[in-house]
Amino acid sequence: MREIVxxxxxxxxxxxxxxxxLRSVARELGVVSSAVYRYVASRDELLxxxxxxxxxELGDEVDAAxxxxxxxxxxxxxxxxxxxxxxxxxxxxxxxxxxGTPVPGYHAPAERTVDPGTRVVMALLGVVExxxxxxxxxxxxxxxxxxxxxxxxxxxxEYDLQMPAVLLARCFALWTGLFGAVSFDVFDxxxxxxxxxxxxxxxxxxxLYIDALGIA
Amino acid sequence: MREIVxxxxxxxxxxxxxxxxLRSVARELGVVSSAVYRYVASRDELLxxxxxxxxxELGDEVDAAxxxxxxxxxxxxxxxxxxxxxxxxxxxxxxxxxxGTPVPGYHAPAERTVDPGTRVVMALLGVVExxxxxxxxxxxxxxxxxxxxxxxxxxxxEYDLQMPAVLLARCFALWTGLFGAVSFDVFDxxxxxxxxxxxxxxxxxxxLYIDALGIA
DNA sequence: TGTACATCAGTGAACGCGCGTTCACTGATGTAC
DNA sequence: TGTACATCAGTGAACGCGCGTTCACTGATGTAC
Numbered sequence: 001m002r003e004i005v006x007x008x009x010x011x012x013x014x015x016x017x018x019x020x021x022l023r024s025v026a027r028e029l030g031v032v033s034s035a036v037y038r039y040v041a042s043r044d045e046l047l048x049x050x051x052x053x054x055x056x057e058l059g060d061e062v063d064a065a066x067x068x069x070x071x072x073x074x075x076x077x078x079x080x081x082x083x084x085x086x087x088x089x090x091x092x093x094x095x096x097x098x099x100g101t102p103v104p105g106y107h108a109p110a111e112r113t114v115d116p117g118t119r120v121v122m123a124l125l126g127v128v129e130x131x132x133x134x135x136x137x138x139x140x141x142x143x144x145x146x147x148x149x150x151x152x153x154x155x156x157x158e159y160d161l162q163m164p165a166v167l168l169a170r171c172f173a174l175w176t177g178l179f180g181a182v183s184f185d186v187f188d189x190x191x192x193x194x195x196x197x198x199x200x201x202x203x204x205x206x207x208l209y210i211d212a213l214g215i216a
Numbered sequence: 217m218r219e220i221v222x223x224x225x226x227x228x229x230x231x232x233x234x235x236x237x238l239r240s241v242a243r244e245l246g247v248v249s250s251a252v253y254r255y256v257a258s259r260d261e262l263l264x265x266x267x268x269x270x271x272x273e274l275g276d277e278v279d280a281a282x283x284x285x286x287x288x289x290x291x292x293x294x295x296x297x298x299x300x301x302x303x304x305x306x307x308x309x310x311x312x313x314x315x316g317t318p319v320p321g322y323h324a325p326a327e328r329t330v331d332p333g334t335r336v337v338m339a340l341l342g343v344v345e346x347x348x349x350x351x352x353x354x355x356x357x358x359x360x361x362x363x364x365x366x367x368x369x370x371x372x373x374e375y376d377l378q379m380p381a382v383l384l385a386r387c388f389a390l391w392t393g394l395f396g397a398v399s400f401d402v403f404d405x406x407x408x409x410x411x412x413x414x415x416x417x418x419x420x421x422x423x424l425y426i427d428a429l430g431i432a
Numbered sequence: 433t434g435t436a437c438a439t440c441a442g443t444g445a446a447c448g449c450g451c452g453t454t455c456a457c458t459g460a461t462g463t464a465c
Numbered sequence: 466t467g468t469a470c471a472t473c474a475g476t477g478a479a480c481g482c483g484c485g486t487t488c489a490c491t492g493a494t495g496t497a498c
Contacts, residue, residue, distance in 0.1 A: 034442080145413070145420065181393075204388075249452085259453095
C-alpha cells in the first residue's frame with residue numbers, strides 16, 4: 001500500500017499527472033496490473049492518494065521551514081515561499097498534480113483532500129494573524145465590495161481569525177500571488193533565458209506582496 | 217485549415233488539452249483521421265496552432281478592453297485583468313493549454329509562440345510605462361538583488377522601457393499575481409462555496425497589486 | 433503433532449477502447465496542348 | 466472543343482501501442498481442531 005504510493009510518486013517524477021497509469025505503477029512494482037486492484041479501487045483513488053501525499057509533503061516542508069526560524073513575519077513568509085518553490089522545483093509533476101490543470105475526468109473527494117490542501121494557506125494566515133495581533137500589520141482602510149466582505153467574514157468566523165476582513169482579503173492576494181509566481185517558474189512561463197535567478201525574482205515578488213499587506 | 221483550428225477549439229471546449237486528439241478533430245470534421253495529415257504534420261503542430269490561436273484571441277480581448285477606455289492606469293489594468301478572467305472563464309481548456317500544466321511531451325517552437333504569448337505582459341507593461349512617464353507611478357526605493365537587476369536591465373533595453381528596473385520587477389509581481397489569481401479561479405483552487413463572487417475578489421487582489429506598484 | 437480448511441496476495445488472459453502515424457489507393461478537379 | 470495528363474483532397478486498412486477494468490484461477494500462508 002505504502003509501496004504503491006511510493007512508486008506512484010516515482011512515476012510522477014517521470015510523467016505528468018495526466019498520464020500516470022495504474023499499469024505503469026504495477027509494472028514498476030513488479031506485479032501484474034490487476035494486482036493493484038487489491039489495494040486501490042480505481043485509478044481515481046490512486047490519484048487521490050497521491051494528491052493527499054503531495055499536499056502533505058508540501059505541508060510538512062512548509063511547517064519545517066516555519067520552525068527553522070525567523071521571528072519576523074516578513075522572514076517567515078519568505079521562508080514559506082521558498083519552501084513552496086523548492087519543493088515545486090524538485091517535484092514539478094507532483095506540484096502540477098495539486099496546483100496545475102485539474103486532471104480531466106477526476107474529481108477530488110473533498111473530505112480527503114480539503115484539509116491537507118489548505119495547509120499552506122493556513123500557515124500563511126497563521127503568520128499574518130500573529131503579526132496582526134502583535135500590531136505589526138497595518139490595517140488598510142477602504143471598504144470591501146459586499147460579496148467579498150461577506151465571504152471574508154464567514155472565513156473569519158470559521159477559522160476564528162481576529163484580523164479584519166480587509167486584511168484577510170489581502171492574504172488572498174499573497175496566497176494566489178505566491179502560487180502564481182511559483183507556477184510561472186515551474187511551468188516555464190517566463191521565456192527561456194529572460195530570468196536567470198528565479199529564486200531571487202520570487203523573493204522580490206513576495207517582498208512586494210508583503211509590503212502590500214502592510215507588514216513591517 | 218482554418219476549419220481544423222476551429223474544430224480544435226471546439227474540441228478543447230469539451231476535453232482538456234492533454235487529451236485533445238487528432239482523431240477526434242478528424243471525426244468532428246467528418247473526415248478520416250489520416251486526412252488531417254494533409255494539413256498538419258503531427259499532433260504537436262496541431263497543438264502549436266491552437267496555442268497560437270488561443271494566445272492571439274486572448275491578446276485581442278485584452279487589446280479591445282484597453283481600447284474600450286479608462287484613461288487612468290488603474291482602470292486600464294483592472295480592465296486587462298477582467299478581460300483575462302472573462303476569457304479564461306469562458307474558455308477554461310484553452311486557458312489551461314496556455315497557462316496550465318505544460319502538455320507532456322510537447323515542446324512549443326519558440327519562434328511561433330513567443331510573440332503571441334507575450335501580448336498580455338506587453339499590454340500591462342505599456343500601461344505601467346505610460347503611468348511612469350506621466351509621473352503617476354511612484355518609484356520605489358530599495359535595491360534589487362544583482363541577478364534580478366541584471367535581468368531587468370536586459371529587458372529594459374530589449375523593449376526600450378524608460379521605467380526603472382525596480383518598477384519593472386514589480387510589474388512581474390503584477391503579472392504573475394494576475395495569472396495566479398485567475399488560475400486559482402479557473403482551476404477551482406478556492407474550495408467550493410468559500411468565494412461567492414470571484415470576479416469581485418479578483419478586483420480586490422488586482423487593486424492591491426496596483427497599490428503595490430505605487431500607481432495612483 | 434498433524435490434518436482440514438479459510439484467507440488472501442498475486443496471476444494471466446481477456447474485454448473493448450482510443451490513440452498517432454504510415455501507406456498505397458481512388459476519384460474528382462483543373463490545366464496544357 | 467476535346468483529349469491526356471497532373472494535381473490534390475480524401476479514403477480505408479493496417480501497424481503497434483498502452484490504457485482501465487473484470488474475472489476465474491493458483492498457491493502459499495496462517496488458523497482451528
